[in-house]
Amino acid sequence: MPGRLESTAYQIVAIGTSAGGVKALVRVLGDLPADFPVPVVIVQHLDPHHDTILAELLDRRSRLRVKLAEDGELAEPGAAYLAPPDRHLLVETGGRLVLSKSDKVRFVRPSADLLFESVAEVYGPAALFCVLTGTGFDGSKGAKAATSREGTVVAEDPSTAEFKGMPQAVVNAVAVDLVLPLNDIAGALVALIEGTRSL
Template identity: 75%
Template sequence: MLGPSRFQAAAYEIVAIGSSAGGVKALLAVLGALPADFPVPLVVVQHLDPRHDTILADILDRRSRLRIKLAEAGDVIAPGGVYLAPPDHHLLANPGGKLSLSTVDRVKFVRPSADLLFESVAVVYGPSALACVLTGTGSDGATGAGVVKSRGGTVVAEDPETAEFKGMPQAVAKAVSVDLVLPLDDIADALVGLVEGTRTL
């Protein structure tokens, strides 16, 4: 197995992922394929039933070489850590790598909102932000992806034609000039290549 040396000059500082319907399967595919030495943190919004606690972090953690947890207010993100928005809370990135949670109004009928996560990541990380939109209904993530692009960041989307639910990736593709549109099985490799600087857009 290759050591961390291949990632010495990571081209990005954070990866933000948004998903909804069909997202558990998609997250398992992406997070399960990332290497243990992935050098940047990942922050994830998956739309969940707000009336129930979730075991999604535990399910993903068992199937991934990365450390996956439900995000808590005040968490300081660490390389190779995956921070999942808890049910009914928006997840936001802040300067200094600190996360915060919010229960402000729903955005496009959802909380957590990929839009708000992407916007916060874009403001803090600018060109070092990498946003990824996976399967889902609705258009959450499209507005936030536009902010990521406007700050010089990169947007990757699952191919709507192969996504289990094409709404979210299709909305992003219509809203912004997506840098890479890929089938689900190619996304993990693309994230690795982008972060390690071996893949160009």
């Protein structure tokens, strides 16, 4: 692919979001192409006591295949994997997904922090991290892990986010690589992965 920097080729995108996240995910996933060349792993805070139809809803509104993550499956390009209610989602070497019911982190399970930390450990500079609308601080500790391993962090602009808590916490915690309005995030992810946009 012309212009792509193979030394920093991205291999995965990890997204964390909470309040307002359904609309934000519809926008971001809906704007990604069907041939998106890396897997997407997502933590959206959900009601822990009820099943969710969010994966089905997102699948209908996205050209990607969107599904609830299953323990032990391999994350594949062109697909997005959503943490199920009340389960942490982690990624292991080789892109194997792991579901865990370990303790809540900052009162939430799934935790964007745990997802980001696992992705940072496995993929380092080959990982893209994205924090969208949400309340609270989830994702900020994981963003520190991401930057410590030279991953790229993208945050929704807190000034235009439906709920600014999560993206603002990340902006406060680390030197975020890109701060963008929601409508520009998918295009930036594609351009970064294709190597047509630099930081």
